[in-house]
Amino acid sequence: xxxxxxxxxxxxxxxxxxxxxxxxxxxxxxxxxxxxxxxxxxxxxxxxxxxxxxxxxxxxxxxxxxxxxxxxxxxxxxxxxxxxxxxxxxxxxxxxxxxxxxxxxxxxxxxxxxxxxxxxxxxxxxxxxxxxxxxxxxxxxxxxxxxxxxxxxxxxxxxxxxxxxxxxxxxxxxxxxxxxx
Numbered sequence: 774x775x776x777x778x779x780x781x782x783x784x785x786x787x788x789x790x791x792x793x794x795x796x797x798x799x800x801x802x803x804x805x806x807x808x809x810x811x812x813x814x815x816x817x818x819x820x821x822x823x824x825x826x827x828x829x830x831x832x833x834x835x836x837x838x839x840x841x842x843x844x845x846x847x848x849x850x851x852x853x854x855x856x857x858x859x860x861x862x863x864x865x866x867x868x869x870x871x872x873x874x875x876x877x878x879x880x881x882x883x884x885x886x887x888x889x890x891x892x893x894x895x896x897x898x899x900x901x902x903x904x905x906x907x908x909x910x911x912x913x914x915x916x917x918x919x920x921x922x923x924x925x926x927x928x929x930x931x932x933x934x935x936x937x938x939x940x941x942x943x944x945x946x947x948x949x950x951x952x953x954x
Contacts, residue, residue: 775863775870779851787833787863789871796832805829808868809883816887819861827852830860833867 774786789805797805808815819826827849831838838848852860865884872880901907 775866777859777863778856779860780853780856781851783851785834785837785860785863787830787860787867788836789833789864789867792836793833796835797829800832801825801828803829805832805868808880816883819864820887823857826861827857830864833864 774788776784776786778784794804794806797803803815804810805815808819811818813821819829828845830852831845831848834848838844843851865888869881869884872878872884
């Protein structure tokens with residue numbers, strides 16, 4: 774059974790079985806039994822929506838969490854960067870194992886492809902961010918933002934008072950202020 778350690782160093786076992794499928798449907802309204810369905814498909818949503826990922830991980834670990842007296846929020850707080858990544862990998866491994874045992878190899882292949890797609894996307898993004906072109910574009914946009922900010926501070930509009938009195942002519946202000954008698 775795939776396992777991961779949370780941010781507190783405690784080990785969790787990720788279990789995908791009929792109970793997990795039913796809990797996901799009842800609690801999250803998603804059919805874990807058909808991870809290729811949806812828009813975006815559940816597998817893609819798992820990798821792109823962190824809150825959904827955390828909820829699905831909780832559903833997979835719920836019996837163990839309940840035995841430990843840990844609710845969904847407490848569980849989520851234990852999933853920091855490294856532990857969330859490890860939990861995600863354990864979940865995908867458990868999901869592939871579940872469908873492999875059902876002889877649904879097309880879903881196992883889809884899980885493998887999704888993992889490869891995410892790995893490539895992360896590598897591509899890292900390459901783009903590390904590029905000189907990205908640095909130049911980023912620097913240019915920061916410079917433009919700075920110029921825009923300075924220009925807005927220097928404009929006549931920004932030097933005028935913006936309170937309600939600024940929009941009322943001076944003659945009218947006297948008429949609207951109640952006299953103290």
